[in-house]
Amino acid sequence: MKVKFIILFVVYSVCSFGQSAPLRISYHEIKTDSSGKILPWYSNDPGKSYDHIINILWKFWDTMKIDSNGLPYYMNHQVWKKNSSDNRGIGGDQISMALSSWRLLYAYTGNSRILDNMKFMADYYLAHSLSPENSAWPNIPFPYNTSLYSGVYDGDMILGKDYTQPDKAGSFAYELVNLYKMSGEEKYLNAAIKIANTLTGHIVPGHQYESPLPFRVNAITGEIGSLKEGQREKIKYNYTSNWSSTMCLFKELAKLKKGNTAEYLKGYKAILDWMIKYPMTTNKWGPFFEDVALWSDTQINAITFAEYILNNREEFPNWKKDSFQIIDWVYDELVNDKWESYGVAAINEQTHYRVPGNSHTARQGAIELLYASLTGDNFRKSVGIRELNWATYMVNDDGENTYLNNETWLTDGYGDYVRHYLKAFAAFPELAPEGQNHLLKSLSVLKSICYRNSKIQYEVFDSEAEEVIRLTTKPKKVSINNQKIYESPEGKGNCWYWTALKNGGILKVDHKNGNKITITF
Numbered sequence: 001m002k003v004k005f006i007i008l009f010v011v012y013s014v015c016s017f018g019q020s021a022p023l024r025i026s027y028h029e030i031k032t033d034s035s036g037k038i039l040p041w042y043s044n045d046p047g048k049s050y051d052h053i054i055n056i057l058w059k060f061w062d063t064m065k066i067d068s069n070g071l072p073y074y075m076n077h078q079v080w081k082k083n084s085s086d087n088r089g090i091g092g093d094q095i096s097m098a099l100s101s102w103r104l105l106y107a108y109t110g111n112s113r114i115l116d117n118m119k120f121m122a123d124y125y126l127a128h129s130l131s132p133e134n135s136a137w138p139n140i141p142f143p144y145n146t147s148l149y150s151g152v153y154d155g156d157m158i159l160g161k162d163y164t165q166p167d168k169a170g171s172f173a174y175e176l177v178n179l180y181k182m183s184g185e186e187k188y189l190n191a192a193i194k195i196a197n198t199l200t201g202h203i204v205p206g207h208q209y210e211s212p213l214p215f216r217v218n219a220i221t222g223e224i225g226s227l228k229e230g231q232r233e234k235i236k237y238n239y240t241s242n243w244s245s246t247m248c249l250f251k252e253l254a255k256l257k258k259g260n261t262a263e264y265l266k267g268y269k270a271i272l273d274w275m276i277k278y279p280m281t282t283n284k285w286g287p288f289f290e291d292v293a294l295w296s297d298t299q300i301n302a303i304t305f306a307e308y309i310l311n312n313r314e315e316f317p318n319w320k321k322d323s324f325q326i327i328d329w330v331y332d333e334l335v336n337d338k339w340e341s342y343g344v345a346a347i348n349e350q351t352h353y354r355v356p357g358n359s360h361t362a363r364q365g366a367i368e369l370l371y372a373s374l375t376g377d378n379f380r381k382s383v384g385i386r387e388l389n390w391a392t393y394m395v396n397d398d399g400e401n402t403y404l405n406n407e408t409w410l411t412d413g414y415g416d417y418v419r420h421y422l423k424a425f426a427a428f429p430e431l432a433p434e435g436q437n438h439l440l441k442s443l444s445v446l447k448s449i450c451y452r453n454s455k456i457q458y459e460v461f462d463s464e465a466e467e468v469i470r471l472t473t474k475p476k477k478v479s480i481n482n483q484k485i486y487e488s489p490e491g492k493g494n495c496w497y498w499t500a501l502k503n504g505g506i507l508k509v510d511h512k513n514g515n516k517i518t519i520t521f
Helices: 003-010 012-018 046-062 094-109 112-129 166-183 186-200 244-256 261-277 299-311 319-334 337-342 358-375 378-394 411-427
Strands: 438-442 446-451 455-460 465-471 477-480 483-487 495-500 505-511 516-520
Touching (some): 046 411, 094 411, 094 446, 112 166, 112 186, 186 261, 299 319, 337 378, 378 411, 411 438, 455 465, 477 505
Antiparallel strands (some): 465 505, 495 505
């Protein structure tokens, strides 16, 4: 780690004592602890604050206004405007990001409206975004609505009609697999298989200037997207490293034994080999965002792959070093030191747009907590919490989540934001709010959950899995498929394990031969 980063958190936190008046971040005055380090704005208790903001963010999304074409505003626009409408279409990964966050939020709350919203978005997008069967790249979604209120997604924000982004198609398909597991509806699985078939049919080995799949391509003709002469600088869009979700898609379909599993595993290996040989070595993480027409290294690509490494450690013999060097690259390249006196490193979005972001800083905080949970590094844990604390300040009392440039992005502020706080709870369950019951982590996709005063009942997709739940009190009984299982201090096998906290505690359920769990108080 660079000396500057160490100094940032050791020296400048002391200097903050000398501040004569609190400063503001977006909507709120900065709050600090006794040593001058940043606290969340809503409450000094991070868990209580994080819980508050993710709930008001969901309410803001759920009650968003309906546009003139009868669709919710977030199905037409990427930027929220209260008294008018933005003239840009949706963000390239807007639907996938929302599906990703809502999947975790449904497990956390049990709110059936969240699952309904996931189905609505997936159903509408599938019906209005896919390339024709006879295309060079068939059956994959277009990321953008080139005609704002058409209700149809038919192209790319920069290159226009008929262009698509294969990495966004892979992310959407992965979320469709998860939605199939949640709902049991085969249509989501079938659509994911078609997308995976198209992607595997176009994978190449790649090299230092070309990823195994291009960043932008004309789905109809197969032509790799490039800027026309006279538009900034001429660049061919054949590189990105945003393939973590696509890799997960291939692995999940192979595990389910659905579709052409041999091709999925072959494609998975080709992408993984390329990721290790090039971006993981060169730190050329490349573009992600649909509105940028120049080369740019992005934090989201880098940290998403670091997260993949930490969640798939069996594939990376040097996972600690591999993930650490990616996390550290972000601090070297994209750190914003404006708030260093509060002991926090805000994170700039990308090299082409060096502006600190709410979702990007929250993502950095979440990866720090995941890394700390696996390594026991308490310093990284404190770093991550302060980053998550900083990112709360962009959330207004009503749930509007505004970027520091005063725009409310429906990607950064919602889908690509909520999930980082839920992942933080999964990494350190004791962070979750006391006095509440929440499922925080599951090794299997959650199908349903019902929170009651006397019991919690939930069902996961796989019979062999593990869940972690923050509870107000120790259970009297835990059953798997109506069969009682017993408390065990080891917490392995068909059993449960309880860790007491000052208020309530943490329950870990490990099951091998059932997927319906009942917790009785």
